[in-house]
Each structure stands twice: as structure tokens, then as C-alpha cells.
Amino acid sequence: MKKVNLFFLNFVLVVGVIMLFSMPAVSSASKMDDAKKLFEQRADPEKAKQGIELLQKIVEKKPKNMAAYEMLSRLTIYLAMDLAAKPDTEAESYEYLGLAGEITDAFMKLAPKSVEANFWKAYSAAVAKDIKTALSYGEAAYKIDKKYFGGMPALLLGYLKGLLPPFMGGDKVAAYKFIDEAMEAAPDNLMIHRIKAMLLVGDVKESAQKALVHLQFVLESEPSKGFEPEGKRDKVVAQQLMGAYGEALKALGK
Secondary structure (H helix, E strand, O other), X not given: OHHHHHHHHHHHHHHHHHHHHHHHHHHHHHHHHHXXXXXXXXXXXXXXXXXXXXXXXXXXXXXXXXXXXXXXHHHHHHHHHHHHOOHHHHHHHHHHHHHHHHHHHHHHXXXXXXXXXXXXXXXXXXXXXXXXXXXXXXXXXXXXXXXXHHHHHHHHHHHHHHHOOHHHOOOHHHHHHHHHHHHHHOOOOHHHHHHHHHHHHOOOHHHHHHHHHHHHHHHHOOOOOOOHHHHHHHHHHHHHHHHHHHHHHHHHHO
């Protein structure tokens, strides 16, 4: 009887140890699933905030979780931009913009040679209007993998170089080259068409018709799957551009 009890006790201990070591992994995976669900509902600011809080807890417990850092960076930047677009939450946006800077700094410390960390650091800097930092990390991300995230490193560089004056690193020829590379990587991405239209709007007569083509593409197309909130924002900006410049562009394009 004692042998049976001893065997049973050992069995229980072994099972307990196995469960103890397996539980954190299951819990972490479950939390990531929850975070993904909140991320998918990011158009709702409260869901986005909940997602950020959950992802912060995940990286606190798993500081080398690249996927969590990538999602956290993207979500925090998205929320900062979303809040900034609304007059009643503009002040709150600065809080999340600062948080995005901290998160992407931590991401860079974790993976300084990764395209993910370099790109999101560049993106957060661009949103914060820290142009020098945005260009530096954007160029690093581009060199690592210009097709990452649907050509986003190329698009970011194209956007910055297209808007900046030459003495700050601006270069319209290079800008269109970068944007066309991004468009080749993700031809259905509304953001790429919207940004190209923004640059073309400010250009000379021969660009007017091209600007209209890209604006109309944004307005008439459905966002890519998984990018619905961003696509909605692209459509709003395209509509604003069309309202402000549409008639002038049509006249120039004739």
C-alpha cells in the first residue's frame, strides 16, 4: 500500500511540475489572442487602449516577445494618430505619442537590427515630427527589408522626402521612386495611393491627372483586409483633398 501511495504521490508531483511549466506558455498565448482581438477592434479608442494595456503586460512578463512589441508599437501609434484627428481628444494624443516613443525605444533595444523595430521607431518619430530620427531609422529599415509590411519602409521614405525641402533631405525624384516601390509591393494599399496623390497635388500640370487617378482609387476601392480602420482614414483624407483641389486638378489635367 505504501508503495502504491508513494507511486501515486510521485505521479501527482510530476504532473504538477509539468502543469506548472506549461501554464505560462498557454497563458501567454491566450493573452496574445486576446490582444489580437482588441487590436482588430482598434477603430474603437477604448478597445485600442485596452489592447495597449494588455500588450504592455505581455512584454513586461515576456520582454523578448517580438510579436507583442510589433503589435504594441503599431497599436499605440495608430491610437495617437486617431486621437490627434479629433479636436476633443487632441491633447490626449500626445500622451500616446510619447508612449509610442518609449515603446519603440524599448523595441530597438530588444532587436536593433530588425526591420520591425527600425520601421516602427521611424514611424513613431515621423508622427512626432522628429524628422531626423524618422529618416535615420527609416533608411535603416529600408536597407534591411524595403518590402516589409507591404513596402512601408519605402513608403515612409517617399512620404518624408516628398514633403521635406531639399536642405532637410527632401528629394521629389527619390520620393516618387520610393513610393512606386511601395506600390509595387502592395498595389491595393489605399495609404500608398493617398500619399502619392498628396505629393502629386502640389506638383505641376502634368501631375494633376495622376493625382486624380490615385485619389479616385482611394475613394472607390475597399481597404485591404486587416487595414479597414486605416483605410477609413485614407478615404477621409482623400475626400478632403478632392474637396480642396479636385476642381483645380481637373482643370489642370485638361
